[in-house]
Amino acid sequence: MRRALVVVSVLASGCFLDPTWADAFEVGAPIGTHESVVWPNQTHQELIVAVPDDERLVITNVPVGNDATTIQWIAPTLDGTQVLAMVVPASEKIEDVDDKLVRVAADGRGEPTELPMRAPFSSLALGPDGRRAVLHFGSGPGTDVLQNANQVALVDLADDSVRDVTLNGFGGQLDSVQFPAKDGAPVLVGGIAREIIAFLAEGELVLVDALADDLDQVAVRFFPDVPFSPIATHLRAGNERFPNAALFVRAASGTDVAMLTLVDQADPQTGAPGFSAQVSLVPVGDGASDLLTFDSSEAPYLVTVFATVLSFIDIRTQQGFTIELDGNASRLALRNAETANGIVPQLVAWAEGGTIIHQLDLDGIEDALGRRPERLTIETGIDALVWLDNDRVLVGSGTVLYVVDFPRGQVTPLTSTVAYDPASSALAGDRLLLGTPGQSWVSVVDLVTLDPESMVLDRAVSAFFHLGARDRLAIVHDDLSGLVTITDDREPKRTTSYTTWDIFHAGTLERR
């Protein structure tokens, strides 16, 4: 019925813009890949893929469903080479259509790959290396009918294998899925490589070894013994200072960080190889807003920050020391700093809402009693901080965007008329690309010379994507028919840019 209405509308409208006609197209928010902008077209159950060529936008409509389905969500893979679309029955009354994950090449070419799913998963988590995708119900139920909230699907995007599993926890409902290894690399547990995925729920978590054929699980319950709601994880691989891999879990509140030491443990019934976790709570003072691990020459440390206190805790002994900061901090990062003693690890601490970026050299930190962190002050406050590379960060502060260069101790303000949106920026080599929604221009900042260049647009930015594989910027404007400006990502100019309108209707006649 819906398809028939669309056809009638298209025939009636011809090729001129008619909002009433355009309304008939139910198109969702776009995503960006490394070479395209992609919209989900619910009306036609297809993906609209727009790939910039030198002078025009190539539009491809990729069918992913039919009039019995709906596109639940779409997402790009981490490397931007593919688009994932969750397609589910349009109604609970439809019984002969299965849930499926459709994988489409970023340029829309080739045949989509369909992976059958057992449930209409509402959320997607991607591993840091881009290979692993976990579909789950962390964002709530996918439909109104009864669902197993702890059912998840592990998808290997390299070989398209799908493994369904129900988390064997303690009854808590899944909140989020995290890949605690930053690089996604497996860790050794008892000499066996294990790829740990953490499933966080209220008062508990479940660890799954994605490399194990049987998806070996370990569930750890905190509640009601301790009010501990996991919100963040960090996996430390074993080394000579602390041989076991250890997962650190931070809670929304509380004075402890959970340390789960991963140990080799065979299944007591079958004797099959497996792993387990030894749980301990590491006291971290008044709390931990953020954490990371760091090995000094003497000890393996858990480093936490809360308010104005940095805590260094030897994970072997739970003993440590604290360092006071001059101002509040809630976030931590490690970088390498070049000093007179060579390259040394440096801790960077800041707080969104704070005014100071603290830098603390960590070489010989145990013996550096009285060492004070260096400070860079952002008088107008830190709204957002985005790392560009080891040496530079962007700090949004109201309508000012600061480029902070740590080696030079340089803070360069770039003024604007609207607040900086870190989600609408990208880094291409030494160029910072900015296309903040609401603005009518896009900018490129040469981070070497700190020289900004801007290009004025005819319409305000709605969404901004850097299509790295095409060396282009795509600026999506609000328009019912689809309006996109494409410009060069190195030197955006009006003379070298072009705008394409009516993207959503491209191919409509062919479709009929």
Place this chain on the structure above:
Amino acid sequence: MACRLRWTLAVLAANACASDSSLEEVSTGLGGSGVSAGGGTGGSADEGAAESDSGNEPPPEDEDEGAFEVPRASGRFVYSASASSDSVAVIDSSNLAIDVVAVGRGPTVVAPLFDATNAGSVAVLDQGSNDVALLHTGDDFTTTVVVRDVTAGANNLAVTPDGAFLFVYHDVDGASAQGPGSDQELTVLDIAADASHAMTVGAHPREIVFTSDSSTAYVVTDDGVNVIPIAQLGMLDKPDVIPVVSDPAVDPKTVEIRVAGDRAVALSRVDGEHEIVATDLGSAEQFSFVLPDIPTDLDLSTDATFALLTTPSVHGSRVYELPLPVDAGTEPIVHALPTEYVGLAQLSAAGDAIVLYTTVDPFDGDQTGGGEGTGGSGETTTGSDSGSSSESGASSTSDDGGGDTGAPMPDPDEDPRQRVTIVHRGTDGSWTDTVTLFVDDPIASVGIAPDGANAMLVHEMAALPEPGPAWSYTLVDLTKSFPVKKRQSTEVAPGAVLFTPEGDRAVVLLRNDELDVRRIDLIDLRSFIVEALVLGSPPEGAGYVDATAKLFVSQVHPTGRITFIDSSGAVETVTGYRLNDAVKD
């Protein structure tokens, strides 16, 4: 093996000076001058006693047994029971690895079992399910559990020295009260033979003492002492109760009983009574010693070769040493402290040092006895009337059966709780190097390190606190003829104290939740240097792991927290180990 200090409280009153002259050693003849022995009580002795302290009954002392439930160690492992999760956390003190094993319901008491290897073996009393879990942890850190049913309502465990038999009973002084039923049922588990023996003992058991060869157990009850030969366990159902006081109708709450297992002797003292009864637990024969003074403390030497009876008096105190075993001819040796008021004694493990003190001030109007009892001040009697003199080198004296030691009276203007007398005792029982010291604050309790080299005096809160910490403890070097002492002040009342078996270290728990004080003092007993260690949670108990020479301090934490301190002072903490029970593989 954890060494838990048994505290005694005492206070002394007098000057800050050391006083060798305050002691006189007295030997009294049987029945002749205030002490009687044998089946009856010497009339003259009773008379003398009545004469000496009539109307001056010393107030009872406050002797703190210092009992507390903490995780226990066996081998290199520490075992912590969690009644809320029906599990026991096993912590390898060498690397802080954790394992949690399920046991019965409501595990509470953990008792180490002797194990000749480095492995760990403990018994865990599951009070909720009336069973005992026997845990054995191998060198590979795997723990096996065997559960045995035991008598209902038990709240304590006692293990024979050889670790072969486990006594499960209700301790009237235990943490949990007796519910419906009886506290007289006792179960003995033969661990190796997988057998159990149930029996009924006297009313309200409070202690079980074993002979060092594990051949006999003595159950101390309000009715008397049950003698349980281990070899006859299979034949015992209601072992005979041997009365250990001369009047079985006396209120048991007023009776102090000490059992010398290897001597098969029970000694008893009744509050306010002059009489000491020694009972041969083999023959049930009793020997009564009626002292001229009223003892407020009864102590046994570790090797059970003698007992000490401390008799305080405002006319001067005496300490009676009763050689063991006793017979009709046994004569106590009397040591007089004519210028001191002491009501409690603390003996070193080797019996070569004695710390005498009191926890009461008899000169305080609120205390029994009152200051009026000093009317005899200045009345002095010297010389021995009978019996052998001591070989301590000190002058030998004896009283005439009266309470007056014949020396200058304790000064009523001084608080005797601020005086401590230290005595060195020779192998022949002689006292030498007796010295009395003044301490700043009243003494609350005293402990002596296992090697006997040092003592710790824990003080009451300062009466008139000056600016600064109001609490303190004093370390005293017992090896010197004139002891070196060090006062260590604390912001809160010192809690439990633990000495290492070697006597080289000690920890003092310091906790005040309102003031957010949660720390321990780590004491080097060789140098008396004290290092404060702030803990993540309030300390609740301490223990020691022999195998790794680590002290451990358990803390109040919903998921368990233990801090380990090794011999170098390095600190390690493990927290949340009880959560391991909530790990599902």
